[in-house]
Amino acid sequence: MSRARLVITAVVVEGRTHADVAAQYGLSRSWVTRLVARYRAEGPAAFEARSRRPNTTPTAISPEVVELVVNLRSELAAQGLDAGPHTICWHLAQRHQITVSPATVRRRLVELGLVEANPKKRPRSSYTRFEADLPNECWQSDFCRWALADGSTVEVITWLDDCSRYALSVTAHRRITGPIAAATFDHTCADHGIPASTLTDNAMVYTTRLSGGKGGRNALESRLAALGVAQKNSKPNCPTTCGKVERFQQTLKKWLKARTPPHSLDQLQTQIDEFTRTYNHHRPHRSLGRSTPAAAYTRLPKATPHQNSDRTHYRVRRDRIDKSGTVTIRHNGKLHHIGIGRAHKHTPVILLVDGTHTRVIDHTTGELLRQPHLDPTRDHQPRHKN
Structure with missing residues (x-):
């Protein structure tokens, strides 16, 4: 027997007072009064459990907005772009002048089964984050592999500004060598100025510091020393130190995967150039307050190399x-x-x-x-x- 039936029986049949019944069952007197009034008005239907859902939900989004959310999710994912709740909210505001919270968008995506759970993903709070204060204060660089339509493998080298996430240079080559790494750095400097420092991993095209001292400086190291650019390298087996350029390469690969595989290096470079324009000028970046990397790169003064009196090796x-x-x-x-x-x-x-x-x-x-x-x-x- 439900407690509601016991309460009503005690009041109506036994004739006990509302206060007495409320004290016995640990209830408020006002709730007992409302329950008895409901029984007198509705009869046995008062014994049925009732939903606590509110009659109105002022913050609920309309079915039309839900449809826009789903369409944006599909459109962005098909283009290989980020399709998370924050990005969808940005597009809703920019393209449709609709303001919705990311939490609301995420709830709708979960309800519709459009979010894949990833319990093995490392939490963001576990990372030690750092960020340059000015553009050109630090450039990160790394290279990755990509396959052409015929199955042959090529390599793509990136120079990325740490402060603004601006993709300074992204170029494809058959294989990345020391001279190519130095040449791409020189071309990037010609377009954007000389940085105060660089941050890379320990690949031999970037540094020979782990080669036992037999090879001396490579082409890039000599170039950085001549320009007074501070060279920084990550610890071995610690890729998260260069996490910004690593994440950029993941975004690039996701975008390329959504397109027809290129048949030549030139076709791949055309696709990369298209992605770079979208990434720099049209894609909002969460870490930049939903600003674009191009806007973040141009709104602050550029850092320059520090004077170095002893550059001899x-x-x-x-x-x-x-x-x-x-x-x-x-x-x-x-x-x-x-x-x-x-x-x-x-x-x-x-x-x-x-x-x-x-x-x-x-x-x-x-x-x-x-x-x-x-x-x-x-x-x-x-x-x-x-």
Whole structure:
């Protein structure tokens, strides 16, 4: 028997007071009064449980708006663009002058089965976030692979502004090499100015710092040092340090996946250029307060490199003269040969490198064998230059 039936029976049949029944069952007197009045007006129907749903919902969105939400969700997803609640709300406001909260949009998407749960996704609160204060204060860079229609793999390198998320340069190549990384950096500087610093992972096209010191600076490292640009690299096996450019590449791949696979590198570059225009100028970014990267990049002054009084690269190398009497050294990522003489073949040596000036010393006797000033334009260094 329901408690409502007990209450009504106690009042109507037993003749007890409302206050007495309310005290016995732990109820309010006003609720007992309303229940008895309902019984006298409706009879046994008063015993049935009633919904607590309000008669009106002033904040509910109309079926027409729900249809717009669903259409925007499908349209954005088909284009490979972000189709989350915040983005949908932005498009509703910009294109239809309709204001809806992201929470309301998300509820409707969940009710319609349009949201896929992802319980394994790492929570945003677990990340240590950082952000440059000014455009050009820090550029992030990384490269990823993409497949053409014939199944061949190419690589895409990105330079992204950390402060504004502005995609400064996104270009496709057969393979990313050290010279290509340096060349894309130079082209980006020509278009947008020189940054104060760069942030990349430890790929050999960006840095040789984990190569054991054998190769010296590569082309990009030498270029950054010459310009006074601070070079920063993430810890090994820590991709979240470069999370902004990593996330950009995920967005790019999602957009490319929604399109016809390109048959050539030029076709892929055309698609990338189209995406870059959309990303920079027409796609709202959540971390920028729903502003576009282009607007964020242009509204603040640009940072510039800090003055660096000592840009010379010093290093010490141990090597052995080969059978032809030559020892090799890398400069700007290129290998150069220094002739010592066949009389010294197989001799262990120490190379003291001071920028382009190198001292070759016999490891056993301490004799100075040669001290050439490196000519970066020549592979084999002339013997007469010391």
